[in-house]
Amino acid sequence: MVEPIFDYQFRLILIEDSTVGKSCLLKPFTDEKFSELSDPTLGVDFFACLIEFEDEAHRRIEPHRPVFALVDCKVDLTDGGQRDVPKEDAKLLADQHRIFHVETSAKLGWFVEVAFRQVTQEIYSRVQNG
């Protein structure tokens, strides 16, 4: 039997309205380049990526509590004064729920990997700590 090349497999789900920029956030993990064209996702897109952490993995029972993060998209547009949700409102919501908050731009590649890495790290830490 072939041994898997990973210790853990986590599933991340991006949820929001159409055209907010979910698919573009995933492009750095695929061979696709950022596109200005809006190509609506019909059904669900699946992408896999491998992230390495430094600590030694200890297998424990997986937690069933989901980990949430609030990801602001398209922050490259905010210089032009275009912003649907004020930054303070987003920050307040994230603080209230004690979840990670990050502002990203898929177009300019700002903080996209940070967003995914942070969520993955949080799940990984919870697994490590039981």
Ligand SMILES: Nc1nc2c(ncn2[C@@H]2O[C@H](COP(=O)(O)OP(=O)(O)O)[C@@H](O)[C@H]2O)c(=O)[nH]1
């Ligand atoms: N300016 C800018 N446009 C973006 C960004 N991310 C996505 N878009 C544009 O927003 C539209 C919808 O993006 P998409 O990822 O398909 O949205 P989805 O429906 O949430 O998957 C496309 O025209 C993208 O080019 C971004 O970071 N900056």
Ligand SMILES: [Mg+2]
């Ligand atoms: Mg999409």
